Amino acid sequence: MSGSVPGGGVKSEPNLTPILDMVFQLITFFMLVINFKSAELDLSLQLPVLGSAKPLPEGANLKLLVLNVQICTKCPHSGCDAFATLRRVTDADTKKVKSYQLVCERGHETDHPQGAITNGKTCLTVYGRLLCKESRSKDFPSIEEYLRSEADLSLMSATPPLTRDEVIKEGKELMDTVVIRADTGCRFGAVNFVIVECQKQGYRRFALKTGQVEIKTGS
Amino acid sequence: MSKRHSAEDVELNVTAMLDMAFQLLAFFILTFRPPPGEAQIFLKLPPAQPVAGMTGTERAGSDESKDPKDVKTTKSVVVNLLDRDSGSVTDVQIGIPSVSMKPVPYNDLEKELRVYFKAKEDNEAGQKSGQGDYEQVVINASPTLRWEEVMKVVDMCTKFTAGKGDKLPAVSLSAAGPDPGG
Ligand SMILES: [Zn+2]
Numbered sequence: 001m002s003g004s005v006p007g008g009g010v011k012s013e014p015n016l017t018p019i020l021d022m023v024f025q026l027i028t029f030f031m032l033v034i035n036f037k038s039a040e041l042d043l044s045l046q047l048p049v050l051g052s053a054k055p056l057p058e059g060a061n062l063k064l065l066v067l068n069v070q071i072c073t074k075c076p077h078s079g080c081d082a083f084a085t086l087r088r089v090t091d092a093d094t095k096k097v098k099s100y101q102l103v104c105e106r107g108h109e110t111d112h113p114q115g116a117i118t119n120g121k122t123c124l125t126v127y128g129r130l131l132c133k134e135s136r137s138k139d140f141p142s143i144e145e146y147l148r149s150e151a152d153l154s155l156m157s158a159t160p161p162l163t164r165d166e167v168i169k170e171g172k173e174l175m176d177t178v179v180i181r182a183d184t185g186c187r188f189g190a191v192n193f194v195i196v197e198c199q200k201q202g203y204r205r206f207a208l209k210t211g212q213v214e215i216k217t218g219s
Numbered sequence: 220m221s222k223r224h225s226a227e228d229v230e231l232n233v234t235a236m237l238d239m240a241f242q243l244l245a246f247f248i249l250t251f252r253p254p255p256g257e258a259q260i261f262l263k264l265p266p267a268q269p270v271a272g273m274t275g276t277e278r279a280g281s282d283e284s285k286d287p288k289d290v291k292t293t294k295s296v297v298v299n300l301l302d303r304d305s306g307s308v309t310d311v312q313i314g315i316p317s318v319s320m321k322p323v324p325y326n327d328l329e330k331e332l333r334v335y336f337k338a339k340e341d342n343e344a345g346q347k348s349g350q351g352d353y354e355q356v357v358i359n360a361s362p363t364l365r366w367e368e369v370m371k372v373v374d375m376c377t378k379f380t381a382g383k384g385d386k387l388p389a390v391s392l393s394a395a396g397p398d399p400g401g
Contacts, residue, residue, distance in 0.1 A: 016233040023240040030247030035254050048370040052377050053258035122400045133401060188369045189362025189398035199266035207259040
């Protein structure tokens with residue numbers, strides 16, 4: 001009789017505790033590796049690829065201000081007054097760009113014939129918001145206002161804290177590094193505008209981002 | 220099991236918890252994106268016209284020539300990049316603006332830059348040669364030029380001006396006009 005009942009006399013229930021442990025460990029792993037920093041990176045940008053650029057040194061404790069520089073234009077969708085940026089649609093297999101779209105802040109997608117926006121506006125992408133040279137509303141400050149508020153934070157967190165006058169009049173510099181992530185299709189004037197605005201706020205250290213290079217470990 | 224626990228015993232329902240845990244796991248796996256393998260060129264870019272009374276604490280990569288307290292001036296080579304509104308480099312000029320700007324083919328730019336910086340390398344190697352000790356390249360580009368093209372030249376210049384140790388390359392950027400975009 002005992003052989004006919006599966007599991008015999010002891011009622012066999014799979015012990016789920018180890019699997020639960022393991023799943024929680026996996027969750028912990030993914031929670032730890034989740035990269036909140038990459039949220040401020042606009043991954044739709046295509047960065048220039050160069051030989052001499054180096055990956056960020058391991059353990060470099062730099063305070064970074066990441067600026068995604070792009071060109072935007074009015075959303076072509078009728079009745080939409082948001083701004084749109086160019087998106088490259090890549091083929092899933094070949095990873096080659098097969099077409100271009102304009103994607104606006106509200107999510108409208110419109111096909112775009114070329115891989116560049118002509119006569120577009122200079123803009124910064126900040127967590128999905130497009131900031132232009134002019135302020136659009138309270139939530140969409142101008143590039144200058146945005147950089148000023150970032151600089152104010154940097155002034156306060158400097159040791160010892162700096163004042164705006166010390167930076168503007170006495171030429172003290174902010175220690176933060178401005179990371180310029182500019183799209184390859186950006187015109188130089190747009191990038192230069194952003195750099196000059198940063199300089200006005202007291203930033204002196206810049207890192208010009210380039211795209212994928214083979215990552216060398218060590219050195 | 221029922222032998223050890225009475226019927227009223229509350230047992231934690233591990234299955235439900237496991238379900239939830241799997242859902243969380245699925246969420247984290249699906250939202251996981253490996254960080255992009257990006258690199259960068261670090262530059263120290265002081266403003267084009269520093270305000271008076273600036274302290275002379277800036278070292279590498281800085282345009283110290285406008286600093287009144289600094290006796291030594293940084294000798295800069297200027298590279299003009301013109302694009303005739305095409306977005307790509309059409310004309311390149313290299314030289315010292317107050318002396319002469321020499322048009323060079325784009326492909327020869329690296330060679331021309333080497334002429335200016337070779338003297339420096341020679342000096343460091345203990346050989347004296349007449350050419351000046353140029354320390355900085357100012358890239359003066361048309362505002363309509365594509366960023367990619369500017370970065371190629373920045374890349375070229377960092378090879379010559381890369382400082383020793385943790386000094387930053389002495390490359391400075393300026394635009395030959397305002398940003399055309401609104
Ligand atoms: Zn829209």
